[in-house]
Amino acid sequence: MEHYSLKINGHVYETGAEPFESLLDVLREKLRLTGSKKGCDEGECGSCTVLLDGKPVLSCILMVSDVRDREVLTVEGLPQGGEPHPIQVEMTERGGIQCGYCTPGIIMSAYALLQENPRPSEDEIRFAIAGNICRCTGYSKIVEALQAAAGTPIR
Amino acid sequence: MTKKRGLGVGSMFYGIGYGFNRADIGSAYIEMADDGTTTVYSGACDMGQGIMTVVAQVAAEVVGANIDTIRVVAADTTSTPDAGPTSGSRATFVQGIAVHEAASDLHDQLMQTAAGMFECEKDELEAHNGDVYLKDANSPIASLAEVAARVHLLGGRCASWGWHDNSTADVDPATSQGDAYASYGWASQLAEVEVDTETGHVKVLKIVSATDAGKAINPVAVEGQIQGGAAMGVGYALYEQHILDEGVPRTDSLAFYLVPTSMDVPEIQCEIVEVYDPKGPFGAKGIAEPATVPTTPAILNAIYDAIGIRITDTPATPERVFQAIQEARARGEFKD
Numbered sequence: 501m502e503h504y505s506l507k508i509n510g511h512v513y514e515t516g517a518e519p520f521e522s523l524l525d526v527l528r529e530k531l532r533l534t535g536s537k538k539g540c541d542e543g544e545c546g547s548c549t550v551l552l553d554g555k556p557v558l559s560c561i562l563m564v565s566d567v568r569d570r571e572v573l574t575v576e577g578l579p580q581g582g583e584p585h586p587i588q589v590e591m592t593e594r595g596g597i598q599c600g601y602c603t604p605g606i607i608m609s610a611y612a613l614l615q616e617n618p619r620p621s622e623d624e625i626r627f628a629i630a631g632n633i634c635r636c637t638g639y640s641k642i643v644e645a646l647q648a649a650a651g652t653p654i655r
Numbered sequence: 656m657t658k659k660r661g662l663g664v665g666s667m668f669y670g671i672g673y674g675f676n677r678a679d680i681g682s683a684y685i686e687m688a689d690d691g692t693t694t695v696y697s698g699a700c701d702m703g704q705g706i707m708t709v710v711a712q713v714a715a716e717v718v719g720a721n722i723d724t725i726r727v728v729a730a731d732t733t734s735t736p737d738a739g740p741t742s743g744s745r746a747t748f749v750q751g752i753a754v755h756e757a758a759s760d761l762h763d764q765l766m767q768t769a770a771g772m773f774e775c776e777k778d779e780l781e782a783h784n785g786d787v788y789l790k791d792a793n794s795p796i797a798s799l800a801e802v803a804a805r806v807h808l809l810g811g812r813c814a815s816w817g818w819h820d821n822s823t824a825d826v827d828p829a830t831s832q833g834d835a836y837a838s839y840g841w842a843s844q845l846a847e848v849e850v851d852t853e854t855g856h857v858k859v860l861k862i863v864s865a866t867d868a869g870k871a872i873n874p875v876a877v878e879g880q881i882q883g884g885a886a887m888g889v890g891y892a893l894y895e896q897h898i899l900d901e902g903v904p905r906t907d908s909l910a911f912y913l914v915p916t917s918m919d920v921p922e923i924q925c926e927i928v929e930v931y932d933p934k935g936p937f938g939a940k941g942i943a944e945p946a947t948v949p950t951t952p953a954i955l956n957a958i959y960d961a962i963g964i965r966i967t968d969t970p971a972t973p974e975r976v977f978q979a980i981q982e983a984r985a986r987g988e989f990k991d
Contacts, residue, residue, distance in 0.1 A: 540908065540909050542908060542909075544909035544910050595878070597703075598703030598704070600703065625917075626917040626918055627918065629917045630917050630918045631916075632917070633909065633914055634886075634917075635883070635886075635887070635914065636703045636879070636883045637882060637883050637886070638881075638882030638883045638884070638885055638886035638923055639882075639886065640878075640920075640922070640923050641879055641882065642917070643917065
């Protein structure tokens with residue numbers, strides 16, 4: 501067991517972990533940051549998406565030892581001053597959430613997109629979340645919610 | 656042009672609830688506290704279909720409460736009565752009535768007490784949005800919370816329960832004839848596709864889905880179910896293939912069993928058709944599975960419209976479509 505100081509959501513978390521443990525398992529099991537979901541645990545479904553130095557990554561196939569000295573942002577880090585992020589508000593208000601399992605991953609992919617491209621087209625939104633599988637919504641209301649969060653016209 | 660476009664329609668009807676004399680039960684408890692907070696103990700489990708919201712809406716409407724004061728405790732075996740699974744497109748249809756019954760009886764208790772408070776007949780009163788009114792009056796005479804507090808003070812009953820049996824008679828075992836289900840849902844979908852005749856790749860460009868909801872209690876949730884249903888139908892038509900090799904699943908991961916992504920599912924236009932169903936809460940019935948069934952035939956018909964070839968095995972993968980085109984070319988039956 502190694503000792504890790506992890507920079508997550510602007511805080512430093514101290515934890516013991518095996519170097520080969522996934523970031524997702526450390527987040528969920530050691531740090532109890534259970535917002536990131538474990539869907540497939542093999543990098544296919546996107547529900548574990550977090551930001552690493554601002555870029556979306558799949559935390560289930562990332563070893564915790566690769567995260568040293570880097571900035572991790574999880575869905576728990578998005579609200580500011582106790583208020584949910586606009587992406588979270590729109591996803592909730594517009595029916596972008598049904599079972600909710602893909603939701604944290606979708607929100608993190610969308611957040612990364614909007615950081616880079618604040619007014620994306622519908623195609624750019626669909627491309628950005630193509631790695632996040634949703635089985636409930638048919639994506640329509642997710643895309644609508646993200647368009648609303650970006651302030652772009654909704655079809 | 657290697658890309659050909661086509662339109663196709665799929666239509667269906669589908670039994671709502673379990674039918675065939677299988678147990679089809681909904682049940683719920685309801686209670687209003689002194690502060691007007693109403694708790695519904697509902698046995699129906701919400702896995703994203705929205706039944707908790709529907710339960711809250713039905714309870715609020717029938718009791719006359721503000722929906723913000725409704726608390727739903729759902730699918731907890733220590734506190735909620737059994738309402739069966741959320742499946743068979745039955746939750747709104749069956750549990751909605753059970754909640755309606757419970758809420759209706761609670762409403763009655765409250766109005767009875769209010770009638771005593773204001774020395775009038777129960778039938779002269781109504782409640783909406785958390786307040787009690789003399790019928791047709793503009794300003795309330797009391798809040799439901801005040802009435803509930805009064806009921807408690809008098810040692811009256813401010814709680815109730817509802818139970819609904821949606822089980823049907825079975826069909827004739829000899830002839831299989833009969834009316835198997837309590838109700839039926841109806842749906843039609845239109846799909847537009849583009850088939851690449853060089854690769855066999857099929858892209859769905861748009862789906863229009865018209866689904867009979869009876870009454871859309873929560874239109875946003877109904878649209879969500881319709882759009883989700885169409886997306887599953889796209890998967891069934893084009894991507895999802897379960898391969899068994901001597902009984903061993905070979906498609907046991909999302910890397911091999913492909914489900915549609917945001918790039919594969921097109922715009923889905925929803926047309927909610929409302930034909931009042933006398934057996935459902937406020938006329939509503941289930942729409943979940945009905946929204947899935949017509950998608951695949953609509954897409955396969957659209958492929959036929961585009962290339963003149965019937966694909967009869969699903970999913971219509973590029974390999975299958977390309978092979979069918981090649982065979983038609985070899986027979987001289989395909990015009991590029």
